[in-house]
Amino acid sequence: MFRRDFVKTAVSASAATLVSGVATANTTTPKAKNNFKLAYAPHFGMFQNSAGKDLIDQLKFMADNGFTALEDNGMMGRPVEIQTKIGETLAKLGMTMGVFVVDKGGNSQNTLAAGKQAHIDIFLDGCKRAVETAKRCNAKWMTVVPGDFERNLPIGIQTGHVIDALRRGADILAPHGLTMVLEPLSDSPNLFLQTSDQTYEICRGVNSPACKILFDIYHMQKTEGHIIPHIDWCWSEIGYFQIGDNPGRKEPTTGEINYKNVFKHIYTKMKANNQNFIFGMEHGNSKPGKEGEEALIKAYLESDSFTV
Structure with a gap:
């Protein structure tokens, strides 16, 4: 599924379903059923069979089951009042907002690799609007995909164009303490950003705390494999992780990735470096209905049960 399709699906599934009310004024939340070591971030719709369609x-339900973060790719497409209510509820539940996607940029019609001013203007406008969205929902991270290759230009020229545009975007986000996270994807051979080392190179070129790597383990397993070494090589520029097993892009334990070992490795490095990351659950459920949602939670409990 392409990023733009994933966003469209996420928004359409719940755009009209918010909200009979927010959490009560009492900010003392009940003890969660599960105590995960890592900050896993589900998305809206993942538990709608168990919790209902209302976003709040x-x-x-996420908080009750021990999930301490949320990600919502389509947040920028939601009405302002819904963005605000989500942010207020996250704060009351003690949850952290993960990524949303900077919209109207980074697709085949608007690629930063082309170096065209019209494309850059669209991207920069998206960054400016993302600042306002982030304020409303208490977000720090937003996903950026630079778009497709501009195949009539040498790769070095394209890379320079991407770095130049991202520097200007970082200048918009940095004063607000926000970070765009660049996501290399496996969706199409036409996409400019493909691998973690390429993304590392670009982040070093941008040279800003407002530009880091979104290391999506599902995509990187498909594109390059060798997951733990690539995480180590790119560690200094990683700002965010996403999860999905391969093949299938479902929850951990449904594919070939040994997530228990991967999570243990990341957790150990986090503690050694006094760092924290959000782990976005950007995948589907392997089974339908409440049964599938229960199986998903069980899979995360199993993968999170590593010892250090």
Whole structure:
């Protein structure tokens, strides 16, 4: 599924479903059923069979089951009042907002690799609007995909164009303490950003705390494999992780990735470096209905049960 399709699906599934009310004024939340070592971030719709379609009820269900973060790719497409209510509810539940996607940029019609001013203007406008969205929902991270190759230009020229545009985007985000996370994807051979080492190179070129790597383990398993060494090589520029097993892009334990070992490795490095990351659950459920949602939670409990 392409990023733009994933965003469209996420928004359409729940755009009209918010909200009979927010959490009560009492900010003392009940003890969660599960105590995960890592900050896993579900998305809206992942537990709608158990929690219902109301977004606030879904957030409460996530918190009740030990999930301490949320990601919502389509946040920028939601009405302002819904963005605000989500942010307020996250704060009351003690949850952290993960990524949303900077919209209207980074697709085949608007690639930063082309170096065209019209494309850059669209991207920069997206960054400016992302600042306002982030304020409303208490976000720090937003996903950026630079778009497709501009195949009539040498790769070095394209890379320079991407770095130049991202520097200007970072200048917009940095004063607000925000970070765009660049995501290399496996969706199409036409995409400019493909591998973690290429993304590392670009982040070093941008040279800003407002530009880091979104290391999506699912995509990187498909594109390059060798997951733990690539995480180590890119560690200094990683700002965010996403999860999905391969093949299938479902929850951990449903594919070939040994997530228990991967999580243990990341957790150990985090503690050694006094760092924290959000782990976005950007995948589907392997089974339908409440049964599938229960299986998903069980899979995360199993993968999170590593010892250090």
